[in-house]
Ligand code: HEM
């Protein structure tokens with residue numbers, strides 16, 4: 001099959017970007033979207049031109065490195081998959097496919113289709129540690145966790161931190177990501193001691209990074225390759241408001257560390 | 258962080274202010290609607306009700322101030338959040354699909370601001386009663402108390418088709434606003450979950466439709482001639498010789 005890709009080219013963060021069209025010819029429909037980009041890049045390189053910069057790593061849907069807004073939807077037309085697991089068979093022969101980077105103030109574009117998602121790392125860091133005994137492996141069932149809670153926590157833990165939620169959100173809000181990351185720990189007994197501090201700090205870091213505010217439209221979970229539910233956002237709201245009220249009234253030790 | 262910083266400076270706090278002020282206003286508009294439906298009873302009813310409200314004096318002013326504060330906070334947060342959201346994506350996509358956001362949710366700002374414009378007009382029309390915006394007659398209750406004739410004021414207002422249409426469109430937009438607003442409110446304060454999100458959505462739609470129909474019935478039935486002017490002076494007709502209202506009044510005095 002043959003397609004035309006209309007790709008956003010931008011030299012660096014400061015440069016003005018623009019679209020350029022490239023022909024991708026004789027593709028196998030079972031190639032992944034990234035493999036198609038590889039083919040285009042190979043030809044560009046042979047022609048002595050600058051290949052298209054795009055982010056990728058595992059290429060099996062687990063690392064969250066690949067991105068791209070493909071025809072106006074993060075990770076392309078299918079649902080529940082990342083760009084690396086989007087295949088050319090999802091497109092039609094002769095299609096013009098528009099490829100843009102994820103756009104958000106908190107995700108500055110580094111080059112072409114690559115944006116800097118370090119603000120997610122800052123949010124994770126501000127979430128801090130959990131108090132568990134390290135050292136030798138603990139007894140497997142020492143802390144009982146209900147099956148439903150474990151499953152729900154596992155759903156949240158499926159987040160690969162790709163940023164599609166931010167990219168899809170009309171407000172560039174990072175609520176789905178933060179709610180998944182905070183939620184997975186807040187649900188489990190191991191996450192209880194630092195629960196309040198975790199939500200307060202993660203939300204504060206999220207606000208600081210310049211993400212927008214959620215308007216409860218749930219474009220995020222529709223775009224999420226792991227289909228994380230907006231239910232976790234409700235949980236984050238609840239946990240955050242509770243933690244805020246508690247932190248206002250809670251007695252504080254005289255010497256703060 | 259103190260509580261004001263949480264409520265006015267954090268993303269979730271600002272949203273909570275939107276939700277709580279929205280909820281207060283929803284409570285108010287339900288009460289307001291029930292009050293207005295008294296238009297379908299004899300004029301005595303709504304006129305006495307209005308008289309009772311005015312009789313609250315400082316209490317009425319306290320309620321008004323509280324509602325005004327609620328509205329100001331709601332609109333202020335709406336503006337603040339919207340500006341922040343615009344700033345969060347300095348360069349827009351060339352193409353972006355809408356995946357599942359409802360039409361109502363994407364027009365909250367528009368519906369909200371048109372409702373605000375309506376609200377200003379509405380207050381000038383019926384609360385401030387600006388001369389020229391309407392007719393503001395007086396009458397007496399059965400016990401002889403002189404009161405403003407709210408019944409006639411409303412009927413005269415709604416006999417103008419343009420005013421009626423404006424009211425109907427505006428309550429339509431308000432219902433539209435609430436269609437998303439109500440479910441959204443539950444999500445914002447964290448009370449929406451997979452288990453009952455579908456019920457919540459349906460309940461919001463049902464509430465919005467009922468709220469719209471009940472409101473639209475008021476100007477609608479005036480236009481249809483079901484509710485008529487009953488103040489003889491304003492209606493311009495002479496009292497019939499034997500009239501139950503006057504007889505009742507005369508019997509009292
Ligand atoms: C007068 C001008 C108004 C403006 C400019 C306005 C604007 C807005 C905006 C922008 C939102 C946020 C929507 C979102 O997060 O997606 C909102 C939410 C809401 N509004 Fe209004 N609104 C107005 C009046 C009202 C009135 C009169 C009511 C109720 C009677 C109301 C009830 C609500 C509710 C319940 C919400 C949901 C809060 C939430 O998302 O948690 N609004 N409004």
Ligand code: SF4
Nearest residue numbers: 159160162163165224
């Ligand atoms: S919540 Fe979904 S879309 Fe957002 S970062 Fe995690 S995996 Fe990606």
Ligand code: FES
Nearest residue numbers: 057059064066084
């Ligand atoms: S490259 Fe790892 S998730 Fe796509």
